[in-house]
Amino acid sequence: MTLAKLGACATALALLTAAPALAQIKIGASLAVTGPASFLGDPEAKTLRMLVDQLNASGGINGEEVELVLYDDGADPNKARTFATRLIEEDEVVAVIGGSSTGATMAMAPLFTQAEIPFISLAGAVVIIDPVQKYVFKTPHTDKMACLKIFEDITKRGMSKVGLISGTGGFGKSMREQCLAVAGEAGVEIVADETYGPGDADVTPQLTNIANTAGIETIVNPGFGQGPAVVTRNYAQLGIKLPFYQSHGVASDSFIHLAGDAAEGVRLPATPMLIPDQLADSDPQKQPVVSYIKDYKAAYGEAPSTFGGYAYDAFQMVVAAIKAKGSSDSNDIRDGIEETKNYAGVTGVYTMSPTDHLGLNLTAFRMLEIQEGGWVPVE
Amino acid sequence: MNPTLKALLITLALVVAGALIFPSSYYFRVGSLIWINTISVTGIVVLLGYVGLVSLGHAGFFAIGAYAVAVLPGYGVPSGAALFVGAAAAGLLAMVIGRPILRLSGYYLAIATLGLGMLIWMVLTKESWLTGGPDGMVVAGFNPRHWFALVGIKMKSTEAWYWLTGLVATIGVVLAVNLGNSPWGRALRAVHDSDVAASSLGVDVARAKVVAFAISAVYAAVAGSLLALANGYITPDTAGFMHSVEMVTMAVLGGATTVYGAIVGSLILTALPQVLTFVAEYEHIVLGGVMVATMVAMRRGLVPALGDLAHRLAMRGRSK
Structure with a gap:
């Protein structure tokens, strides 16, 4: 009976994880959508969904549609690691955004490094980017x-x-x-x-x-x-x-x-x-900040938090990297993210380098x- | 058939069957989580099913095992040895704490163990010089792949973890079954039914309870060590209240009176959230529904209830 059940579970899993053939570029995310850290993960997930919808409505990236594969890890490093394996093995994503919490991020990072998939964390701690790991980035300031x-x-x-x-x-x-x-x-x-x-x-x-x-x-x-x-x-x-x-x-x-x-x-x-409203028109962050807040309010009827902003910047940098490289190969995306220069996001102005995978300074x-x-x- | 041999064959067959049907590393990863949970839940079965004591603090022992393999390698202890140190420490703590708190019973015992788990959680959260604090700490690299490579078997890390956890779970299940059928196990079951009757038969009730508590703590600690090593990162959440509840839930769902209940309970509650990701918002409703249905329709848990059903059908077939 247990065997049959195991088989049934495996079959169910296989059916559920089978992807629709339409999508071309798959971007993964594992966020704390529920649980004690949901004040981080919820706006992050909403932001990513909104951005993917917008992007696809305007024709995707270089004509290819983007699919978001989003899991809720509840800030549990153990769940996060399982979802990381799933994103790599089953969903075959080309880049991953997430880890709302430091624990979840640190549990996932070695897997993405091994699988050579770029990974942009939305968690705060310095340990994520210091020492620098080739495939690991983050957007929130420390x-x-x-x-x-x-x-x-x-x-x-x-x-x-x-x-x-x-x-x-x-x-x-x-x-x-x-x-x-x-x-x-x-x-x-x-x-x-x-x-x-x-x-x-x-x-x-x-x-x-x-x-x-x-x-x-x-x-x-x-x-x-x-x-x-x-x-x-x-x-x-x-x-x-x-x-x-x-x-x-x-x-x-x-x-x-x-x-x-x-x-x-x-x-x-x-x-x-x-x-x-108080940003100068010449401020490079004025345009992204104003449009992000307007779009988020239109989509969800509430003002976005700074945490959603971290996800906004991470997603835009992945998209920019794919566009710049003209390729959705994971290693190309990684190189593209590392070459990010003066990207004006809602959190700050990012300039990444091989020795700096956060790319923000005090400004x-x-x-x-x-x-x-x-x-x-x-x- | 000898129940110990039967347990060995059934568990081994499940481990092998899993390895045969799993198509990718992801399944092996979920599989190893199922076996890790099986280990800790088997400990709960010894405590709850054999002796009838409820612990809501076992995540604390689990975390002791987990942090042993995280902290000790920094002081020159190899990961493998750290696992045994963690298990011994958890067993010892359970014995020391068990003496006073096992005089309590029912809700009072549950609250006392809950307090113990909370205390361990607090220590792990506060002592950040040792444990990394609320953000957790990195666990030094350890890969059972190399062990398998020594004997000439090449496999991926996730597969190696699956086999290692599966084999440890098998040993755990066999030992628990063996214990259950030994004179000691019968003494434990006697305590389950009645303290007074058991002591009138010459069973040292206090000692029996403490030993069962320590054994189940060791199971939890071993599972914790394996999880920490497999994940490479550990946070104080492992010692959290919800994790303790999760262990008891798995045991009760599968059937706390038998180790097979531990396997089935951890299989269902580990695999189901993965199956339900497409309705993530309703995951808790479904899990709750499964629990309620089990409590109402199969009060002793899945395995005993289905066993009874099979038995009744067999009897009916024979009487015709």
């Missing part, structure tokens, strides 16, 4: 860049003594470590270093500690989710007058809603997606300040 950007703004304002208050979740933890590591190089000194748990409803003791540190000039809060909103509210309640920095982890309108009036004057590094971040419940660029 938390190290966010630290540098914040420290750059701090030194520009003539300050150097920084207090850190970090969340203990994955994001806050990783960014705290990066900030500590690059502080010296950026010319600032970390004089206070406190943390808070993901569910903490009050952080006034930690903030009081930091504010009472001798010589402190400014406070930075690496964190994600509701934590930074709590910190910001406490900050206002305690009447701390020091300049306050948040991270790109809360760069969305919902942070302003959560923190309310307390968010006034807070600065953070973010992508231009938050300020489409990808805009320093924004919250004023009257809205975002204002301060550079």
Whole structure:
């Protein structure tokens, strides 16, 4: 009975994975569409579906139709690895976008390297592209860049003594470590270093500690989710007058809603997606940002998040590589992605090279300040 | 036929049959996941099916095995030895923790084991200098392909993993069946039916429970090591609550009283999500439906229920 069942399963699998003969170029994706990281994977998946539909409606790439093979790995590295095998073996895709989370990305990367298929991750950690792996790229900036950007703004304002208050979740933890590591190089000194748990409803003791540190000039809060909103509210309640920095982890309108009036004057590094109307017409990112937001709203009735933007840039770079090389061979696409020069995406302006598979520099971040419940660029 | 020999033949036949019908590496990959799950679920069968104890913390033991092969090679321990260290550590922890918490029963025991799993998860998440924190860590390369190459068999990595996990699962299943039919196994089943009756027959109930708990922890740890080595990357999610629930679900679906239930449960719950990717949005509804149907129609799980059915049909045939 078990044998028969195994056979039936195998047959069912074979039938289901049999591809329609129409599509010419198959692009794979494994994203955390559901589960705890779905706030990343959901906008990413929606963005990819929208872009593929648009592309095919306008005649595909060089006359060939594009098919998207998308799986939901729920940010589970184990599932992601299985789907990676499936994308390589069964679906025979020419390029893969995804891994919403670092874990999923790292579990998949060796397989794509072995199969010689270009792979653009949408996850944050530095380990994905450092050391550089031949077939592995990524689009989101690293938390190290966010630290540098914040420290750059701090030194520009003539300050150097920084207090850190970090969340203990994955994001806050990783960014705290990066900030500590690059502080010296950026010319600032970390004089206070406190943390808070993901569910903490009050952080006034930690903030009081930091504010009472001798010589402190400014406070930075690496964190994600509701934590930074709590910190910001406490900050206002305690009447701390020091300049306050948040991270790109809360760069969305919902942070302003959560923190309310307390968010006034807070600065953070973010992508231009938050300020489409305030970008200069000469800004190379103006056109992609405005059109992406317009299309996404038209398709789904909601504003896109910066996470969707990562998928947008990854997909456009794959398409550009296929067009530039006039070939949908995996190795040609890989070369094409690596040769990306001055591609103005919604996240930043990318220039890849054999030693840089992220291709962004600090200009990808805009320093924004919250004023009257809205975002204002301060550079 | 001797039940141990029967288990050996059936499991081996399934491993070989899989290898014969699988058309590509992807199937071998899913196949090896099925065998890895079979190993950990067999441990659950020993605990839940034999002794009647529910653990919602076995993902913790699973993660101990997984992180053993991830962390120890960095300190000069070879991956193969690390697997045994992980298994021993999990067994030892289960014995130490088992003494106090196995005095509890029912829901209280489930909550205590749940707490144990959460604690292990927290350690793995917080101690990032050792475990890489929430983002996880890379597991040093290990490829059973080379072992098979030593004896002159050439195959792809995924196939080698399939055979290795299949063979380990076979050993695990055979040992569990052997245990079940030994005097020890009968003592465990006696504890399952009644603590008091068992102790009046001279069974050291506390010891029996602790030993079963430790054995099942070792099964989970071995499965964890194999998964970490096969994936080459590990995150604290392996120790997560949902993973513990998944193991118990597989055992209950297949039938927790028999090791064949472990095989069938992990086969269905590992393969089904792959079959259902085309309706990914409804995957949980279908899985839920399968569970509800099993609970209502076949309360003891698939294998025992189908066994009963076959038995009844055979009896009817004979009486005519």
